[in-house]
Amino acid sequence: MINKVMQDAVLEKVGADAHVLELGAGEGTGRLADMFSKVTAVEHNEKWMLYPDRVNYIYAPLVDVVSHERFPSHDKWYDHKILDESLPGDYDAVIVDGPPGYIGRSGVINYGFKRKAVLWVFDDVWRQGDFRVMGLFAKERGRVAVLHPSGRTRWWGEIDCRK
Ligand SMILES: C[S@@+](CC[C@H](N)C(=O)[O-])C[C@H]1O[C@@H](n2cnc3c(N)ncnc32)[C@H](O)[C@@H]1O
Numbered sequence: 001m002i003n004k005v006m007q008d009a010v011l012e013k014v015g016a017d018a019h020v021l022e023l024g025a026g027e028g029t030g031r032l033a034d035m036f037s038k039v040t041a042v043e044h045n046e047k048w049m050l051y052p053d054r055v056n057y058i059y060a061p062l063v064d065v066v067s068h069e070r071f072p073s074h075d076k077w078y079d080h081k082i083l084d085e086s087l088p089g090d091y092d093a094v095i096v097d098g099p100p101g102y103i104g105r106s107g108v109i110n111y112g113f114k115r116k117a118v119l120w121v122f123d124d125v126w127r128q129g130d131f132r133v134m135g136l137f138a139k140e141r142g143r144v145a146v147l148h149p150s151g152r153t154r155w156w157g158e159i160d161c162r163k
Pocket of ligand 1: 001002022023024025026027028029043044045048097098099100101
């Protein structure tokens with residue numbers, strides 16, 4: 001779950017008027033909705049679409065996808081067709097906090113996001129797999145990922161593609 005330290009840092013970087021896109025929803029999504037003028041959240045499990053009055057949810061089941069060559073076990077991700085049809089075109093930041101770690105998140109590298117020049121935030125990069133996904137995402141964009149502590153033993157990361 002994204003924590004307040006990370007949310008405050010994103011707020012400082014993009015401001016309260018921002019539209020935040022979150023991949024992977026949960027209880028923390030409600031806190032995002034308290035902080036930002038607009039929140040869109042992609043979620044594969046309707047159970048975690050907890051704040052329909054405040055969050056623009058995109059229900060996108062996990063389907064078979066062609067896995068990234070470096071992450072052959074990551075063979076499921078959000079349905080591309082649904083994202084193609086439903087993702088907004090005006091978000092300012094993306095928080096990558098889904099799908100669950102056991103599914104793998106390298107689908108974020110493979111999917112062709114139309115809006116790329118935004119702040120990209122990766123949660124859970126204290127996990128080796130998620131750290132590698134963030135690193136490859138940054139490398140493919142010629143960017144550097146910056147790590148931030150999230151509590152005593154955990155980390156989140158950012159890749160600022162706005163400039
Ligand atoms: C790391 S969670 C996302 C958490 C969300 N960004 C938040 O801050 O609350 C990744 C996925 O696990 C599921 N999930 C959400 N909250 C959960 C919870 N408290 N326990 C177990 N699974 C959860 C959802 O399907 C979600 O897409």
